[in-house]
Amino acid sequence: MVLIVDDKEENLYSLRTLLEINLFNVDTANSGEEALKKVLKHTYALIILDVQMPGMDGFEVAEAISGYGKARDTPIIFLSAVNTDKRFITKGYMSGGFDYVTKPFDPDILLLKVKTFYRLYEQTRELNEMQQVLREEIESRKQAENELKERVAELHSVLHSIPQLAFTALTDGSVEIVNGHWLQYARDNNAFPQTEAGALSVSGHLLTAISRREQYTAELAIQHIATGEYRWHLLAITPVRHNNEIIKWVGTFTDIHQQKMINEMLERGVAERTLALQKMNTELETSNHDLQQFTSVACHDLQEPLRKIQIFSHMVRDKYLADQSEGAMYLDRVMNASTRMRLLINDLLSYSEISITRLFAPVDLNDVIADILTDLELVITEKQASIHIDDIPLVEAVPGQMRHVFQNIISNALKFSRKEVTPEIRIKAALVNDKDAAAEPDAAGSYCRISISDNGIGFNERYLSKIFTIFQRLHSKEEYEGTGIGLAIAKKVIDKHNGFITATSKEQEGSTFIIVLPVKQQAAEQVPV
Structure with a gap:
């Protein structure tokens, strides 16, 4: 029997219908507490567990189930539409989950996972029973042999x-x-x-x-x-x-011939499943590559009509609407919208290109930041910003992608400054031995930790995961311009460089973005400088 745990009736209904159509016996629970009560009373071959629920969340339920002797080995598949960040997926596996599926999911893929885990659970249960019988039989023989001595x-x-x-x-x-x-x-x-x-x-x-x-x-x-x-x-x-x-x-x-044959059958099944997963991974990589190519082509193709919209809009406004203020106002809105769309297309193109494999090379981040400050000179002068930069060690990275990261973070520090407060930005760097934001400095460390601090408007740290998600904004575009992609690009770049990025902040006091990068990329292909 399969247990589905979700606080939304529509989700329970859809999943239950999908499994029952495929001849699975299904039980449901509306909360983590109800699920634990049912697990104590019944034996389940598989548990499909929603992550976000009122009361106990999915991770807490999984940890509680892992403490029950009867249900300790029951496979758990997590379902989540919100907690899709890698750290939540990692937490799911550490909580005892066998798999972590994000919504919206492909029903066929989910069904395949359910069938696989269900079959493996049944085979494992039968094998355990047979092994228990065998152990009892061996123990019986040992006891008989000990008695033979007397x-x-x-x-x-x-x-x-x-x-x-x-x-x-x-x-x-x-x-x-x-x-x-x-x-x-x-x-x-x-x-x-x-x-x-x-x-x-x-x-x-x-x-x-x-x-x-x-x-x-x-x-x-x-x-x-x-x-x-x-x-x-x-x-x-x-x-x-x-x-x-x-x-x-x-x-x-x-x-033990029957048990031996079952073991060999299970080993063959695992080998076949491994090959299937490898094939699936290859197909997924091909699909991702095709999607990246499509995004790149689509973004480039959209640039030309946008340029024409902007050029002809300027011509119409200047030539025909010089004395028609209302018409000029509407046309200005068209041009502003097309400008925002061009920025969005450029950011999407940058985001997709990060997935393309690049070669790492030694990069002087001091030079990268100096070039960025030159580009932002007008904004820095206009806001009279004060910028202090420590010397940053050399790291192996992709220079263009590193520029994306620091361009976005420094630009945000200038953009989200407080009114009537002079912006102050401080960039510090230190070598550390661990990929940890709080690691102690070590002159021989294998990681470089860089912090970019500002005294801007800050944000509530409960939105920390949201700021690194594509198209997620904490402020409307009327308050602050932007596409909501910049920090998503930064996070994706840092992930590709085998590092991590996080932030600390207090509202109306400022923010600090912390980046930890390997000094040398051990598994990466590199090029000389």
Whole structure:
């Protein structure tokens, strides 16, 4: 049975319908608390768990479930439409999730995941049951063999009463006594069963146990006399001691052929699933590449008609609307809208191009920032901004992409300054040994931590994840111009450089953006400078 946990009835209905159409038994819960109560009462093969719910969220529910012995191994698939950032996905896996699917999702892909995890859970459960039976059987044999040390006189009757093949052997490795099942696999009472060609013989296993002078177990295939089939058995050889001296050995063969076949089937299934996932990843990479190419072409193609709109709008306004203020006002709105659209297209093009593989090279970020300040000279002069820059160590990066990052952050610091307060921007850098915003400076560190601080309007830190999401804005475009892509570009660039970016802020006090980059890109292809 599959348990679906979501606080929205429409989501429960759609998922339940999808699974029931595909012949799954489905149970539902409207909250994390209700889900935990049901998990205590019922056994589920799979749990589909929404992340954002009132009360207990999906991560808390998953952690609670992982503490239940009965449900500890139940696969959990997280569903989320909001928490799509990598840190939430990571938290999902750390909370005990087997997979993390973001909304909107592809029903076919979700169904495929459900079928896979459901099948693996059932196979694992059957295997665990069989292994438990086997462990109990082995434990039973050990107990029987320990009792043989005290009841050697009863050994014959015990050997003939057990369902496995059983024998006793002398200390020289020769067969002494066998039970009634022995001749199903051996030619006579004095011969050992035949193993597969190239495999160690039963006699060889026995001599190994004798040399080690301790209990010995091994898995081997022995030939059935009547059918000629080789069946897998667990061979257990136990010493019988008297006055701390080994006087003989007792051996049993337990048929584990079915469990062995199930294990091999599971291994083949895992291998096939791995190949399928690899193929899916390859197809996804191809699809992403095609999408990037389409975005680039589309953005370039949109530039030309926009330029014509702006040129002809200027011509119409200047030539025909010089004395028509209302018409000129409407045309100005058209030109302003087309200007914003051009900026948006340029930002989208920049965002898509970040996914294209680039070669890393040593970059002097001091020169990059100096060029940016030259470009922003008019704005800096107009706002009388004060900018202080520490020396930044050399790092391996893509120069053009680094320019995107610092251009966006410095421009934002100037744009989001407070009225009647002189903007102050301070850029600091230090080498650190860990990819951590709070790591202690280390002159031999393998990471470079850069902080860009300002005294602007700041923001509420509860919106921290939102500011790095594409098209997300904390202010309307009427208050502050922009497309809402700049910081998304910065985050994507830093991710591509195997680093991370975060920020701290207080409203009306300013913000500090912290970037941590590897000094050297170990897994990257590099070019000389």
